[in-house]
Amino acid sequence: MTKWFFEPGHTAAEFRARHMMVTYVRGQLKNVHGSLEVDPDEPEKARVEATVDATQVYTGQPQRDVHLRSADFFDVEHHPTWTFVGSRIHQASGTEFEVTGELTVRGVTRPVTFDVTYLGQWDTPWWEEGRDLGPRRRAGFTARTRINRHDFGVSWNDVVDRGGVVVSPMVEVTVDVEAVLDPVETAA
Secondary structure, three states: OEEEEEOHHHOEEEEEEEEOOOEEEEEEEOOEEEEEEEEOOEEEEEEEEEEEEHHHOEOOOHHHHHHHHOOOOOOOOOOOEEEEEEEEEEEOOOOEEEEEEEEEEOOEEEEEEEEEEEEEEEEEOOEEOOEEOOOEEEEEEEEEEEEEHHHHOOOOOOEEHHHEEOEEEEEEEEEEEEEEEOHHHHHO
């Protein structure tokens, strides 16, 4: 069993929702922490956990970011983090996986399946306090899913002309993960 941790400086979540019926608005969440435990010979027994800091949502428009953090959307005062715990893995091909688990947003937990692409591994330098303590093995993954935000109590909306809405119910989520092999945990 190998144990990996998500390197938060190179791991991020992005969401995309239709806006005003004509375009998409994207948001980023950079403070993503997590872990992965996997046996390379039995990847279907892997377990993944992730925590996202929703208080740092960034869309490039400060007023929208404040609105997203409010009780109308993420309610970060009461629910500052989102979590995902995945423990059902299906390997669709050599590099494609379906990871099913429990996603919690705004205090509401629902089952979600991410389509995960494994991007490979590489040995890289590892710097701490100005010294290269490497090499360390890194692995990359991209995970995608589509959720209905109303399922998680994120239901604010307004109407526009001809019965349209300001924000679509369906939201696309992409998570880019750079995981680092934990030599201490893996050797234990």
